[in-house]
Amino acid sequence: MLLSRLLIRLVDASRRAALLVVLGGLVLAGLAGWFASSHLGVTTDTDQMFAASLPWRVQKARLDHDFPQFTDLLVAVVNARLPEEADATAAALAKALAGDPAHFRSVTRPDDSEFLRRNGLLFLDVKQLTALMNQTIDAQPFLGQLVADPSARGLFASLALLGMGVTQGGVDLSPYLPALEGFHRAMAGALAGHPAPLSWMSLLGGEIAKQAGPYRFVLVQPKLDYGALEPGGAATAALRAAAAKLPFVADGSARVRITGSVALADEEFASVAHNAVYGLIGSVILITLWLFLAVRTWRLILPILGTLGLGLMLTLFFAAVAVGTLNLVSVGFGILFVGLAVDFSIQFAVRYREARHDCADPAQAMAETARRAGGAILIAAVATAAGFLAFVPTAFSGVAELGLIAGAGMLIAFLCTMTFLPAAIALCRPRAEGRDVGFAWAAPLDPLLGGHRRAVLAGFAALSVLALALAPRLGFDSDPLHTKNPNTEAMRTLRDLMNNPLTNPYSIDILARNAQAAATLTTKLEALPSVAQVISIDSFVPHDQDKKLAIIADANSILAPTLLSHPAVSPVTADEIRLAARAALSQLTPALAHLPPGHPLAAIVADLRAVETAPDATVMAVNQALTEFLPAELDRLRTALSAVPVTLSDIPPTIARDWLLPDGEARIQVTSKASARDSAGLHEFVRQVQSVAPDAGGSAVTIVATAATIVGAFREAAIGAVIAIAVLLFVVLRRVVDVALVMAPLLLSALLTVLVVVGTGMELNFANIIALPLLLGVGVSFNIYFVMNWRAGGVAPLGSATARAIVFSALTTATAFGSLALSEHPGTASMGTLLLISLGCTLVATLVFMPALLASLPRAR
Numbered sequence: 001m002l003l004s005r006l007l008i009r010l011v012d013a014s015r016r017a018a019l020l021v022v023l024g025g026l027v028l029a030g031l032a033g034w035f036a037s038s039h040l041g042v043t044t045d046t047d048q049m050f051a052a053s054l055p056w057r058v059q060k061a062r063l064d065h066d067f068p069q070f071t072d073l074l075v076a077v078v079n080a081r082l083p084e085e086a087d088a089t090a091a092a093l094a095k096a097l098a099g100d101p102a103h104f105r106s107v108t109r110p111d112d113s114e115f116l117r118r119n120g121l122l123f124l125d126v127k128q129l130t131a132l133m134n135q136t137i138d139a140q141p142f143l144g145q146l147v148a149d150p151s152a153r154g155l156f157a158s159l160a161l162l163g164m165g166v167t168q169g170g171v172d173l174s175p176y177l178p179a180l181e182g183f184h185r186a187m188a189g190a191l192a193g194h195p196a197p198l199s200w201m202s203l204l205g206g207e208i209a210k211q212a213g214p215y216r217f218v219l220v221q222p223k224l225d226y227g228a229l230e231p232g233g234a235a236t237a238a239l240r241a242a243a244a245k246l247p248f249v250a251d252g253s254a255r256v257r258i259t260g261s262v263a264l265a266d267e268e269f270a271s272v273a274h275n276a277v278y279g280l281i282g283s284v285i286l287i288t289l290w291l292f293l294a295v296r297t298w299r300l301i302l303p304i305l306g307t308l309g310l311g312l313m314l315t316l317f318f319a320a321v322a323v324g325t326l327n328l329v330s331v332g333f334g335i336l337f338v339g340l341a342v343d344f345s346i347q348f349a350v351r352y353r354e355a356r357h358d359c360a361d362p363a364q365a366m367a368e369t370a371r372r373a374g375g376a377i378l379i380a381a382v383a384t385a386a387g388f389l390a391f392v393p394t395a396f397s398g399v400a401e402l403g404l405i406a407g408a409g410m411l412i413a414f415l416c417t418m419t420f421l422p423a424a425i426a427l428c429r430p431r432a433e434g435r436d437v438g439f440a441w442a443a444p445l446d447p448l449l450g451g452h453r454r455a456v457l458a459g460f461a462a463l464s465v466l467a468l469a470l471a472p473r474l475g476f477d478s479d480p481l482h483t484k485n486p487n488t489e490a491m492r493t494l495r496d497l498m499n500n501p502l503t504n505p506y507s508i509d510i511l512a513r514n515a516q517a518a519a520t521l522t523t524k525l526e527a528l529p530s531v532a533q534v535i536s537i538d539s540f541v542p543h544d545q546d547k548k549l550a551i552i553a554d555a556n557s558i559l560a561p562t563l564l565s566h567p568a569v570s571p572v573t574a575d576e577i578r579l580a581a582r583a584a585l586s587q588l589t590p591a592l593a594h595l596p597p598g599h600p601l602a603a604i605v606a607d608l609r610a611v612e613t614a615p616d617a618t619v620m621a622v623n624q625a626l627t628e629f630l631p632a633e634l635d636r637l638r639t640a641l642s643a644v645p646v647t648l649s650d651i652p653p654t655i656a657r658d659w660l661l662p663d664g665e666a667r668i669q670v671t672s673k674a675s676a677r678d679s680a681g682l683h684e685f686v687r688q689v690q691s692v693a694p695d696a697g698g699s700a701v702t703i704v705a706t707a708a709t710i711v712g713a714f715r716e717a718a719i720g721a722v723i724a725i726a727v728l729l730f731v732v733l734r735r736v737v738d739v740a741l742v743m744a745p746l747l748l749s750a751l752l753t754v755l756v757v758v759g760t761g762m763e764l765n766f767a768n769i770i771a772l773p774l775l776l777g778v779g780v781s782f783n784i785y786f787v788m789n790w791r792a793g794g795v796a797p798l799g800s801a802t803a804r805a806i807v808f809s810a811l812t813t814a815t816a817f818g819s820l821a822l823s824e825h826p827g828t829a830s831m832g833t834l835l836l837i838s839l840g841c842t843l844v845a846t847l848v849f850m851p852a853l854l855a856s857l858p859r860a861r
Contacts (some may be wrong), residue, residue, distance in 0.1 A: 483827030
């Protein structure tokens with residue numbers, strides 16, 4: 001056969017020029033590695049992983065262009081013991097970051113503006129507003145004293161008035177109980193040496209103050225360096241450094257965490273890249289162990305590892321020339337290359353050992369190895385490459401790049417196996433084999449399987465039918481968050497914020513013609529079962545303003561004289577505070593007789609007595625704890641009581657720009673209910689919204705559309721790979737029976753994989769779905785080796801040297817995939833797990849089903 005003669009000549013020529021070939025290979029590897037190190041980059045921009053012409057990519061690009069302030073964000077999430085501490089920390093952080101243009105392009109606080117501070121009360125419903133104003137009016141006796149004297153001295157004077165009211169008029173203290181308990185906690189903490197400021201925002205706002213939530217946000221657009229492993233790494237470090245210097249962060253009262261698209265992408269890539277490097281190192285170490293067990297001598301191990309290294313360097317060179325930049329998917333090609341390409345070298349080396357057992361002359365043994373194994377390795381390499389290259393035409397550009405690189409890598413690995421490996425073996429001069437290379441212990445299994453072939457084939461047929469029945473239950477998890485490491489700061493923070501519209505990843509953005517169209521569409525969207533909230537520019541124009549303004553005006557008419565600013569008083573002293581405490585005690589102590597036991601006022605009396613005898617430092621700490629946030633809250637109350645009617649034209653540009661474009665188009669943001677947290681719920685949420693607004697975009701639409709793109713791409717790739725492999729085998733083998741013998745175990749392994757995945761409850765996702773088409777290439781290699789041996793007259797496949805090569809090749813491949821399965825990154829780990837499952841099913845099909853199938857056929861001639 002011409003092809004066989006050409007391969008024999010190629011191997012023999014490499015053997016005769018062994019030193020030249022090996023030196024040339026080493027030089028070539030060095031040059032290729034040097035070129036790749038300076039020309040092969042890595043990007044974490046996930047948008048580049050999909051074709052730009054896809055409709056959802058076009059819609060996303062338009063939204064990103066129209067609202068650039070929402071792209072490439074770092075979100076600093078601030079929470080603290082008290083809302084005032086959170087506000088102060090967020091304000092100080094925003095100020096610090098705005099002064100660092102070297103790292104940050106823009107800094108905003110979406111939850112803080114003069115517009116919201118002045119008109120915030122109008123966004124409460126009438127019932128809530130009425131209750132709040134009544135509560136504030138009830139606090140008027142306190143407020144009068146505190147406005148005139150915002151210190152512990154003024155607060156103690158207010159307490160004295162309360163005591164007098166209880167003693168003389170039977171004043172009901174129930175409205176004041178939360179405040180009295182707060183005063184006691186603040187004083188008791190300071191007196192015990194653990195001062196903690198009192199939250200006046202919580203005291204005056206009550207339950208309504210909690211509606212703002214525990215978090216404050218600073219949105220930052222960092223300057224990104226896509227040439228770095230973490231493009232936002234420098235900006236994130238600068239943000240952390242700025243936050244660490246803030247007083248409430250330094251003393252532990254407040255915490256700043258970082259999430260957002262930039263932080264998630266950086267942590268994602270850092271996790272994947274870290275595991276890829278360590279996985280590659282671990283794979284090489286374990287592969288060396290399997291190689292020793294397979295070939296038993298360093299004189300063959302060293303050539304195999306050298307061939308593997310040369311192939312990897314040349315593949316890196318190809319990637320640098322053909323692609324230039326790796327993405328989050330294609331960056332993992334190194335582990336896949338090691339796991340797959342080493343198969344060719346193992347096949348060649350084991351068959352060489354077999355030939356040395358039959359031939360004393362090394363040259364003759366090398367030629368015989370080329371004759372026996374060269375064609376099978378070529379077919380396996382081309383078939384595996386076809387499986388990878390089937391990804392190239394798909395719209396999933398990230399995997400298309402991986403397919404191109406890995407497909408070319410398989411052909412490069414074959415060339416290295418046929419040239420560098422024979423030359424390296426010739427230089428290392430392995431000794432002749434003194435015994436049969438095959439699995440002697442497995443030889444009895446061949447007649448056993450042959451004798452029970454009908455039962456074996458019937459069993460696999462039953463499993464295939466069961467797999468086909470269960471195939472519809474094979475689930476796909478379309479949420480990319482489920483493939484990320486849940487233990488990173490950005491992911492933990494995001495999980496905490498799932499119910500906040502600002503950071504909810506399951507949101508949809510819609511562009512309406514104008515504000516009026518947005519209002520009409522909002523009504524339709526709010527009626528959808530899966531919609532939790534709809535926000536548009538109209539959301540910033542309060543409803544029922546006339547009623548609410550009247551309620552605020554009534555309260556202001558009562559409170560305005562009380563809240564009128566007074567001239568600044570001189571700083572209070574410790575002696576003045578003790579004197580005020582003594583005066584308060586004279587009124588509060590008689591009042592205790594009119595109160596039930598355990599009343600908070602009794603605890604305050606005990607605190608005041610302790611203040612009388614406390615040292616100056618402790619007394620001033622009590623003053624600080626009680627009144628640190630009081631002046632700011634009084635100012636906030638004055639501002640809130642000055643609310644005015646709001647129209648669209650009153651909305652400040654800093655807010656309006658997030659919702660209105662210069663041409664009048666209006667943005668609508670739709671967030672989902674908790675039911676959309678799983679894949680089915682998210683798809684239903686998107687379906688419902690798109691039934692009302694077909695041109696909807698945003699993160700939820702992107703997640704669903706991305707899933708459809710990926711599933712479609714892999715479906716096309718799998719079908720294309722099967723067809724390409726079948727056509728290739730028919731062209732080479734020229735017999736339909738032989739093609740069927742190769743393809744039957746291949747399809748069986750796929751069905752067994754489905755059976756195991758469904759049976760274990762595992763779901764496919766963005767990361768692990770890559771395993772299925774890739775295993776087509778791996779499985780076809782093993783099947784080709786057995787079929788080619790059968791055609792050459794082999795009758796005991798399990799006891800042959802080919803079986804030994806297949807088993808140890810599978811072990812090396814499993815080692816590479818196993819390193820992925822042990823990754824801390826859930827997506828990578830799920831990919832490694834599914835690859836191991838598929839590889840195990842492939843081995844079962846090849847080593848159990850195939851021998852039984854071959855035993856059922858007439859012996860090949």
